[in-house]
Every structure is written in C-alpha cells, then in structure tokens.
Amino acid sequence: MTLLYIYILWVAACVDSISADSHITVSARVGSTVVLPCNLRNVFTKTPRVRWHNDVGFVFERSSGGTQIDPGYEGRVDIPENELRKGNCSLVLKNVRITDDGAYRSFVVEYVDRTNTDKMQDISRVKLSVDAFQISAQVGSTVLLPCEWSDLPIQTPHVEWYIDSETVFERKGKESFQGEGYEGRVDVPEDELLKGICSLVLKNVSATDAAVYRSSMVVTHTKKSVLVQKVELSVYENPEKREEEPSGEAGINWPHLLIFILSLFMCFLFSR
Structure with missing residues (x-):
C-alpha cells in the first residue's frame, strides 16, 4: 500500500x-x-x-x-x-x-x-x-547552398532539398527531380554527391527564392530521412547607378561657376 x-x-x-x-x-x-x-x-x-x-x-x-x-x-x-x-x-x-x-x-x-x-x-x-546557415545572393546570380553528408551510413546517396513541404530538388543516383519554378535552375551534381557533397547549385536567383532551405539524406539501414543542412537565403537587387540631375540650387556646381566668372573678369580687364 x-x-x-x-x-x-x-x-x-x-x-x-x-x-x-x-x-x-x-x-x-x-x-x-x-x-x-x-x-x-x-x-x-x-x-x-x-x-x-x-x-x-x-x-x-x-x-x-x-x-x-x-x-x-x-x-x-x-x-x-x-x-x-x-x-x-x-x-x-x-x-x-x-x-x-x-x-x-x-x-x-x-x-x-x-x-x-x-x-x-x-x-x-x-x-x-x-539556427540556419546564412547566405545572401544577388538577383540573377548563381549561389551554392552548402551541404555535406559524409558522416552518415549511406550506400546509395539520396538527397532532397525542400522549403517547408515543397520539394525544390531531389536526386537518387542518376535520377533527379526539379520542383516547380526551379526547372533548369537547380542541381546537385551526381559526382559531387558520391563524394559526400550534397550542396545545391541554384542558378539565375530571383527575389522569390529568398527562403529557408533544408536538405535531407535517406539513411540506408533505417530508410528514414535525416536533416543534414538548413540554409537561409536572402536575396538583394542589383544596385543601379543613377546620375544625379541638377535641380535648383542643389544642382549648381559653385567651383566651376566661380572659375567662369573669374575668367570673364580677367578677359574684361585685358580687353581695356
């Protein structure tokens, strides 16, 4: 009791x-x-x-x-x-x-x-x-989202990159899949994957690509996906070079104006 x-x-x-x-x-x-x-x-x-x-x-x-x-x-x-x-x-x-x-x-x-x-x-x-690995990229550039899996018990590398529940890219051996909106822009080269490198190559970066990306590898004996990397990608626009247009007094180049007036004055003196 x-x-x-x-x-x-x-x-x-x-x-x-x-x-x-x-x-x-x-x-x-x-x-x-x-x-x-x-x-x-x-x-x-x-x-x-x-x-x-x-x-x-x-x-x-x-x-x-x-x-x-x-x-x-x-x-x-x-x-x-x-x-x-x-x-x-x-x-x-x-x-x-x-x-x-x-x-x-x-x-x-x-x-x-x-x-x-x-x-x-x-x-x-x-x-x-x-916390995610922080990376920034310029619009239109190519960026590499880092990833390594060499310490995992894997025989046939099977990697998946995703944003929340949306698949960005997946590769198992020679077979690969590119998610909607990423066609022709993403890849994990097969030869690199076999070396233990699962980094995602993302080409022609757009502003809408800014997100938190995750990569997972499927472990051979458990057949379960294991999170390998988490990368937060921020995207910035290409800075445009704009020429300043003179507007009112803010646009007057005073040193040049003074030199011009002084030149006119000297010409007036010598002409007499």
Whole structure:
C-alpha cells in the first residue's frame, strides 16, 4: 500500500511537469552548448532512470547503473547525477550540429514493486531549433547552398532539398527531380554527391527564392530521412547607378561657376 501511495505521488508530480514543460522550443547555433529543460519537481533519494529520445531514436540514458549514449552523441550529452537527484533531468547538449534539429522527449522509468516491473512516463517534450546557415545572393546570380553528408551510413546517396513541404530538388543516383519554378535552375551534381557533397547549385536567383532551405539524406539501414543542412537565403537587387540631375540650387556646381566668372573678369580687364 505504501509503495502504491508513493507511486501515485510520483505520477502526479510527473503529470504536473508535463503540463508545465510541454511544447517548449529552444534555439541554438551550430557549435554551441544548449540545455533542453526537464523538471521532475520532486527530490529523489535514489537516482531515477532517465532516457532522452528524439524524433529519430535513442539519445541518452542515466540510471544508478551508469549511462548509455548513442554513438552520434558520444561526448556531447549528459545529465549531471547531482542535478538528477534534485529532480532536474535537463539534458546538456554540447557542440550542437544541424542534425540535432528536431523534437526531443525524455522518459523516466520507475520500479513499482519488487518484481522490477517498470513503468515509462513521458515527462517533457522539447523542440530544438538549430539556427540556419546564412547566405545572401544577388538577383540573377548563381549561389551554392552548402551541404555535406559524409558522416552518415549511406550506400546509395539520396538527397532532397525542400522549403517547408515543397520539394525544390531531389536526386537518387542518376535520377533527379526539379520542383516547380526551379526547372533548369537547380542541381546537385551526381559526382559531387558520391563524394559526400550534397550542396545545391541554384542558378539565375530571383527575389522569390529568398527562403529557408533544408536538405535531407535517406539513411540506408533505417530508410528514414535525416536533416543534414538548413540554409537561409536572402536575396538583394542589383544596385543601379543613377546620375544625379541638377535641380535648383542643389544642382549648381559653385567651383566651376566661380572659375567662369573669374575668367570673364580677367578677359574684361585685358580687353581695356
């Protein structure tokens, strides 16, 4: 009975935490350190078991038995044990990468009885938004939106560039697709893609091309798309050179006028 009462109190605290911390959005720059907030709102005498997942899969776990870390986050994530004892399950994420962009969620596993039956409770949901790479281009020019995928387990490169839900360009091997309005203007060369470079070549830039572009690669063993790059493109007009037209007194060239008057005066003197 006592164990059941403790468990009910624990669930109440977790539910309270969910309502307070849900739908949090955190922004970070590539290479920075960010804290994804999570609060259990009660103090534990024993270290609970905490797992962090993102929308792709497992990220980090800490329990009294130690820690487990996904290889892609090795050396970059942690939940300090002393903080976890206080009910602070926030995840510290170092050296932020563009691939970290996405939704994260944390779980706590609490042993309910002596049979070691565990219950998983969703504690916190955090959206991590990684700032886009900034690039500007002039109207009519050609611009390169950078992208590399060489650190991903991929056999046949399959890249997609898109704006929100609109596909700009897609290539899988020799097959390619150009989105509406981008025909003849976009490409990811096949030979470059095979080298691990998925940069998008955008020709004849127009003012309407200004947007946030994302590129994803399809991972071979999971068949899931992984965000590789996010680029914000700003477009500026070609500056026009305009000659100043004289208007009223603002258009008078006073030095030239004085020289002209002086010349007339000298001619008048010598003519006498």
